Amino acid sequence: MSKQHILAIPFPAQGHVIPLMELSQCLANLGFEVTFVNTEHNHKRVMNALADESHISRDHIHLVSIPDGLEPLEDRNELGRLSEAMQRVMPGKLEELIEKINQGEGQKITCVIADQTAGWILEVAEKMKIRRVAFCPAAAAVLALILSIPKLIHEGIINNDEPAAFTLAPEILPIGPLLASNRLENSAGYFWPQDLTCLNWLDQQPPCSVIYVAFGSFTVLDQTQFQELALALELSQMPFLWVVRPDTTEKTCNLYPEGYQDRVASRGLMVGWAPQQKVLAHPSIACFLSHCGWNSTIEGLTNGVPFLCWPYFADQFLNESYISDVWKVGLKFNKNENGIITQGEIKNKLEQLLGDENFKARASKLKELAITSVKEGGQSNKTFKNFIEWIKS
Template sequence: MGVPMLCWPYFADQFLNSTYVVDVWKVGLRLEANNDGLVEKEEIRKVIERLVATEEGRIIREEMKKWSSTAKSTVKEGGSSSTNYKLFVNAMMKSRFVRMSACLEKMSSGNCKTKMPHALLIPFPAQGHINPMMQLAWKLVSDGFFITFLNTDVNHQRIIKANKDKDMQNNGDKIRMISVPGGLPPKKVAELHHISLAGFHTSLVSTFAIRYFSPKLVSLGILPSDGIPEDDMVQKYLPSMPPLQSAHLPWFSGGEYLFRHGIRMAKEVAKIEWILFNTIYELEGGVADDLSREMGVFPIGPLISPEFLNGDRKISTTASIWEDNMECLEWLEKQCEQSVIYVAFGSHGILNNQQVEELALGLEAAQRPFLWVVHSDVMNGTIGGLPAGFLDRVDDRGCIVSWAPQLRVLSHPSIACFVTHCGWNSVQESITMGVPMLCWPHFGDQFINSTYVVHVWKVGLPLKLNNDGLIEKEEFRRAIERLVATEEGRAIREEMKKWNSIARNTVKEGGLSSTNYNLFVKAMMK
């Protein structure tokens, strides 16, 4: 309809949507809350005036015309939405579920080339869940399983496209990639095909545990009934976990809805006999022990391609939904050992223009080589906010790409440290590759992960926000210097060596993750 917006998000993905509206598409303005969390009348009046009666508002309306035209074109014949809709209708007409069911029944009856245990893997439809489950799939294949890997239609096509050189669709003798329209629960699939059901959690045990035990925390008066503390204070919520800021609880940004959803999810998962965690027992043994008294907890991480653990960086069996930029590896080959600052914020990291500028100036001031990943999907194909002349000034020591093969990057000897959003996959990969971290958590469980990295495992440093919620260029420069060029940084690297050794040993024969995995395999074989 082409109407510019004033953005006032409340919870969950609304904050993400607002960021796109204001900072990416530039079709609206943000309403700012005061210190008490209120948007005051004068703020509303001023922002309305900016949007409807100033040059800034005129520019926003011009941008909206462009996006309005895009929205209307996409549902016309040949537009992407029209095409997607027709693909969906065609799929429904062909009775996809019937065909999939018949295929699985044929396999279970022995009408296939070889008889072997068959596992159906269904990841949550997001990059951070798909990739580690694909690592589990390949691991099961190595132990004689045939895998059916089920994705949503959209992710299936993205994986095939992003991995077109790896011919993932034609691994029929090992892994069969199939897809369904989104919405079919795993429990229903298991019951439909009379197969065992196992849970697979891609975060720390601690993240699951605090959700599972939150009803008890409410009954003890440690949490309010809606799960959202009024005051932001440091609190020890579970005896075996480090203290957390109230605002760093994994459901905090999503409000009461996400709090209730987490409780329901944890209760359902607790009923499953085998709950596999892509984590390392030694990293959080106390929490794992506490939760094991309530349900079956089996840490089997790190689920990382064996070639990386064996020192071979040339091959990778990942399932990225974005295509890697391999030129950055050639660039890394030209850099000195432990000299490069690697900067990446995962598949959903979004920075506004002001924060992009501060980060760019901080990297420039550090006077060190850097590899910076800025996803083109997030930045609409361009990088907004870069200071004038920045690319020219850092041309001899900077490499900026839209997506990178992260394990190959982290395992490269030129990497000195990792500036990360502290998504669990990134943290675990960094530990397994022995790279210290600068922690910049954005939302969800990333704050818990960051707390462990900095205060428990002591393998990284925090990046501190100013009063406006920005990390300033000088903070970047100072933190980089502390981590790579001081005695404090040397001590952190020594700690990292210890955890790196633990991470690699736990998946070797006799290690706890290896033992847990073998127990699971034997149980599934019966």
């Protein structure tokens, strides 16, 4: 049988690109040829982030791009406008790309793996008679909710006695968690260069002493909220590693309270982007103040790290509920009458989280379950092998 050639296409957001790239790395390691399609805008960001990453292996993954329909300077964070432009422009560009690949000297595309939010990709694959897979990078609970919408409309609510929602769509294959720790090379999916100096800084900190703060790629804090968080970290008297993207706030200068950086210099480190999976695996990390994106949730859980939950939008609120109410490995914040999470609230919840060893114990138990699932003989491992056989068939 000729070599299989996978075309993988994520939704153009950091939290969607990374997990599909992890799956692509897994497939490439098994000998599949993979063409990974980013938008032109994100392709440039990825290549710039890779400029200093000479040790990344891409022997079996081809990084290519197609336009997303927006002008270079238009705001890609306006998701409605971005999605409309993508649906208008990208189907035709994708079809042209596949035709170009199939007419070349290499292996033709045999399977398309597309983000489940972009149904138009699956329509292109169906039109071209190519086997297709929808990839869901969110929590299983989110997918169950989506699949249950007709039932929710009809009955109002689904209770705990209902059959598993996945029986509504038996072709769903749970294969996660997809983690960089399962391979040697770094990922070719990040939009910002990773500041690796923070790992050396973590090496200098005591075990279970550092607060790790990261809000993903979309969260934007107003100036008041940003400064409340900054002051809370100062009040904690604990070491902290804080990921502050260039666009974390709408303001680009004088972000911190006056004199703040000098006051916390001996125990606080702020970086533009961190190698998060390596950070969370570091023994110095005590807890994770997170926006509760699914990638961050999985990365924290699989390292046994308890959470302080700060969701921003979309499925992050559902993930927060699982972290705090179902798994009980983290705590929620309460906002004041002005919608602000105050420095006092942050400090109190931090003390509550780290003062109760049960949070860490429950997180460690989930870590064991996740590792068992993906290792040889585990349920996710078995499902992934079945998926591979399906692609090859």
